[in-house]
Amino acid sequence: MHRSTLCVIGALPLLFGCVASTGLYDYGKYSQLQYHMHKDATPEAFAKYEEEVLRLIEKAQKKGMKVPPGLFAEYAYLQGLKGDSATAAIYFQKEVELYPESQKYVDFLRGISSPQDVPVPQPASETSTQIEE
Amino acid sequence: MKMRARVITLSLLALAAVFTGCQTPVRLTKAEAFPLMYMESPHVVAVLPPINVTTSADAKDYYGTTIAEPLNQLGYYTIPIEILNDILEAEGLTDTEVFKDQSMRRFGDILGADAVLITEIKQWDKDYMVVSSTLTISIDARLISTKTDQLLWNYNGTIVVDLSGNSGNAIANLIVTAIQTAMADYVEYARLANANLLYSLPAGRYHPLTGTDGTQLLTFPPGVTPTSLVTATPETTPGE
Numbered sequence: 001m002h003r004s005t006l007c008v009i010g011a012l013p014l015l016f017g018c019v020a021s022t023g024l025y026d027y028g029k030y031s032q033l034q035y036h037m038h039k040d041a042t043p044e045a046f047a048k049y050e051e052e053v054l055r056l057i058e059k060a061q062k063k064g065m066k067v068p069p070g071l072f073a074e075y076a077y078l079q080g081l082k083g084d085s086a087t088a089a090i091y092f093q094k095e096v097e098l099y100p101e102s103q104k105y106v107d108f109l110r111g112i113s114s115p116q117d118v119p120v121p122q123p124a125s126e127t128s129t130q131i132e133e
Numbered sequence: 134m135k136m137r138a139r140v141i142t143l144s145l146l147a148l149a150a151v152f153t154g155c156q157t158p159v160r161l162t163k164a165e166a167f168p169l170m171y172m173e174s175p176h177v178v179a180v181l182p183p184i185n186v187t188t189s190a191d192a193k194d195y196y197g198t199t200i201a202e203p204l205n206q207l208g209y210y211t212i213p214i215e216i217l218n219d220i221l222e223a224e225g226l227t228d229t230e231v232f233k234d235q236s237m238r239r240f241g242d243i244l245g246a247d248a249v250l251i252t253e254i255k256q257w258d259k260d261y262m263v264v265s266s267t268l269t270i271s272i273d274a275r276l277i278s279t280k281t282d283q284l285l286w287n288y289n290g291t292i293v294v295d296l297s298g299n300s301g302n303a304i305a306n307l308i309v310t311a312i313q314t315a316m317a318d319y320v321e322y323a324r325l326a327n328a329n330l331l332y333s334l335p336a337g338r339y340h341p342l343t344g345t346d347g348t349q350l351l352t353f354p355p356g357v358t359p360t361s362l363v364t365a366t367p368e369t370t371p372g373e
Contacts, residue, residue: 023206024339034215035198035320039191069205069339070213077216101177104245105212108220 025068028056050078069099073106080109158354163335164347166359169285170335171347173278175248178204178211179240181229182218183272184253192257192319196272199323200252203331208340212244220244241279248276248285255289257319259296268294270319270326273357276334284360290330291354292322 033049053075060067076091092110095102164171180201185193197218201211221227229251240246256271275287333351336342353359 024208025206027202027206031198031202031324035195038194038198069210070201070216074213074215077213077219099210101210101245102212104243105216105220108243109216 024066026056026060026065027068028052028059030056030068030071050075053078067094067098070095070102072098073102073109077109158352159359160350160352161359161361162347163333163349163351166333166351166353166361167286167335168361169278169283170276171344173247173280173285174338174344175276175278175285176210176338177246178209178248178250178276179217179244179246179279180204180211180214180250180252181232182221182227184229184251185257187254187257189254189257192254195320196252196254196257196323199320199327200250203324203327204250204334204337207331207334208337208343210337210339211250212246217244236282237277237279238282239279246279248278251275251277256291257323266296268296268319268322270323272323272326272330274330284363286334287357287360287363288330288333289354289357290326290328292326292329294322 029052033045033052037045037049039045053071057067057071057075059065060071072091072095076088076095079085079091080088089110092106096106180197183193183196185196197214201214204211218227226232232249232251237249240249251274253273254271255273256269259266259268269291271289271291273287273289276285277283278285336344336346351359
């Protein structure tokens, strides 16, 4: 067992280089603050995490970079948790526009979080028929 | 910084072990090891809550915060962890063990995931010894298709960190060891274990290397079998 773990570690120096250079997005302190939100479980840790999500969105937008996958949706979700369903709807829509592959789970979330006060902006014509199948 | 240097030293030692003593590891290219990854090209990934087989109760919650970012950096689209966790919790599905023998199709049907990532924390602990202590994190991971329920990719990422101070003075060493062990941040090292794990994963759709990294050579440590060999063995067909 010890041997085998050591063997795995042998490959480590090879990895340091490539992992650092393949980053596609700026995730800032996203993961660290998410960890602290779980570890500390305080309102302050939650607020810091939420701030970082918004900061990263705005930073990417300012620089003309692609907003990392999931950040719009996550910010939307956090706003929804706080009861701000109007902002939630706007940011969910941004996620779907930037990453159409998010459509299904975003629709699922829209479905479970009080659909009457989350107006879902839909391109008028074909979509209604699609939904009804 | 000092710790990083130690990690590297340990790694070099380990590399020497590879050349001298280990069992012959399996060597395959990414395409040979994980042909279905190149056929299906999964893109949207649902990362399920980790399975924790260690005695460290926090490991599950903490490790879960480390894996989505590197997957996205590799070109995948992961459903945000906090969102997926809440959905699963609302459905009473926080224990990933439950899914082990079940079809993953619903993650595709309901959430639009192409694949489900299941991680298992095998080790998450410190070994305290008199003059040295080590921290070991070991993660098994597998990607399962939501279209076919087939295993697309699996690998292990392990890291062993030497936390001991070496002043040549036994008493001082004890103190240094205690301090460094207390400070050691599991999660920081879990990220390194993830790097070790994910280098074997073919690049995802948004990555410049997507579809072209099939010739990269991988080494399979003893105990990890590439999916191409796993799927070659006859299995009981999942009843449906």
